[in-house]
Amino acid sequence: MSRFLQIHLLTFYPPSNVNRDDTGNPKTATVGGVTRLRISSQALKRAWRTSDIFSSALTGHMGQRTQRLGEEVLAHLRAQEVDEKKAVAIAREIAGVYGKVKGDKDAHPTRTEQLVFISPSEREMALSVADRMAAGEKVDLRKEQDILLHRADSTADIALFGRMLAGAPSFNREAAVQVAHAITTHRVTVEDDYYTAIDDLKGDDDDAGAGFLGEAGFGSGVFYLYLCVNRDLLGKNLGDDCDTGVAQAALGALVEAAMTVSPSGKQNSFAALARAGYVLVEKGNAQPRTLAGAFARPVGGHDLMGASIAALKAFRSELARVYGAGVDETCELALGDAGSATLADIVAFCRT
Known part of the structure; x- marks a missing residue:
C-alpha cells in the first residue's frame, strides 16, 4: 500500500463569506502580489468533522x-x-x-x-x-x-487531525492529515453588501426609513485546496482498529467531505453550497508536494475553472519532468468530462 495519499481540489464558490476574519470580511491572503480569498484549514476541518458524512460513516468512532x-x-x-x-x-x-x-x-x-x-x-x-x-x-x-x-x-477524527495535551504530552497524537489553507487561483476584490431590514409593524404614518442598516463583505472565486494523508501514521494512530475498516471509512469520509461540504459561514445569506469541479488524487511513496505553485501567477480570463485546471496540469507536468513523477497511481474527476471519474470512484480509490 502506498504511504501517501495526496488530494488536490478546485472548487468554485459564488459570492459568499464562508470564513470571516476579525472584521467580519472574508479571509484573504496576498499571493503573487495580488489579493486572494482564503479559507482556513481550521474552518475546513471543522466543517468536515461535524458533517453528516463523518457522523454516518464513522458512527461510534468519533471523538468530541x-x-x-x-x-x-x-x-x-x-x-x-x-x-x-x-x-x-x-x-x-x-x-x-x-x-x-x-x-x-x-x-x-x-x-x-x-x-x-x-x-x-x-x-x-x-x-x-x-x-x-x-x-x-x-x-x-x-x-x-x-x-x-x-x-x-x-477514534477516527483524532487519528486524522491529531491531538495535543499540554499536561500529558506522551498522549499527544500527530495528525495523519495535513490540510492547506484554500486560496483562490486568481486575483479577487472583496466587495461590500449594503443591506437593510424593515420593521414589519411600521405603519404608513411612520417614517420610511429602515429598522436596521448593515454591511457585509463577500467575494467569489475558484479555490485550490491541497490535502496530504500519511496512511502509515493513520494506521498507527488507530492501533488495533486499523484492521477493522475504520481507516478505510475515515479516508472515504475525508475525501467525500472535502469534495462536497462547505464551511457554514454566512450560508443563510449566500447559500454557497459548493461541489468540487476538479479533483486529482495521487498515491505514492515519494515525498509529497503541493501544486499551489501553479497559481503563484494568478490565472485570468472568463473561464477561471478551465484556466485553473490547465495551470495545475501544466505545473504538475513540469514538476514531473524535473523531479520525476513522484506518484504511482492517480484518479481524476472533472465536471463536464463524461469520461472522468465520479465521486464514488474517487472515494473507492482513496479507501484502497
Whole structure:
C-alpha cells in the first residue's frame, strides 16, 4: 500500500463569506502580489468533522472536542446523588488529567481552559474512575493515566487531525492529515453588501426609513485546496482498529467531505453550497508536494475553472519532468468530462 495519499481540489464558490476574519470580511491572503480569498484549514476541518458524512460513516468512532468533560463527570455524579462539593472536587480532578482546569471560583469550575479531543472510550473511563472515587476509593490519577488516556484507539477524527495535551504530552497524537489553507487561483476584490431590514409593524404614518442598516463583505472565486494523508501514521494512530475498516471509512469520509461540504459561514445569506469541479488524487511513496505553485501567477480570463485546471496540469507536468513523477497511481474527476471519474470512484480509490 502506498504511504501517501495526496488530494488536490478546485472548487468554485459564488459570492459568499464562508470564513470571516476579525472584521467580519472574508479571509484573504496576498499571493503573487495580488489579493486572494482564503479559507482556513481550521474552518475546513471543522466543517468536515461535524458533517453528516463523518457522523454516518464513522458512527461510534468519533471523538468530541470540548472543554466540558468535567461537566459531564459532574452531571454523572449528580445523577447518582453524590454530595455536590465532593462531586465538583472529583470532576475537577479528573478534568485536570486532560488539561488545565479553570479556577474554583470561576462560573464553570469543572471546565478546562483548552479545548481537548476526547474519544468515546476515554469518556467512558473518566466516568468509571469518577464512580470509583465517589465510592471512596483512593485513586492516584497520575498512575491511572494509561486508563484515562489512550495513545491509540478507534477514534477516527483524532487519528486524522491529531491531538495535543499540554499536561500529558506522551498522549499527544500527530495528525495523519495535513490540510492547506484554500486560496483562490486568481486575483479577487472583496466587495461590500449594503443591506437593510424593515420593521414589519411600521405603519404608513411612520417614517420610511429602515429598522436596521448593515454591511457585509463577500467575494467569489475558484479555490485550490491541497490535502496530504500519511496512511502509515493513520494506521498507527488507530492501533488495533486499523484492521477493522475504520481507516478505510475515515479516508472515504475525508475525501467525500472535502469534495462536497462547505464551511457554514454566512450560508443563510449566500447559500454557497459548493461541489468540487476538479479533483486529482495521487498515491505514492515519494515525498509529497503541493501544486499551489501553479497559481503563484494568478490565472485570468472568463473561464477561471478551465484556466485553473490547465495551470495545475501544466505545473504538475513540469514538476514531473524535473523531479520525476513522484506518484504511482492517480484518479481524476472533472465536471463536464463524461469520461472522468465520479465521486464514488474517487472515494473507492482513496479507501484502497
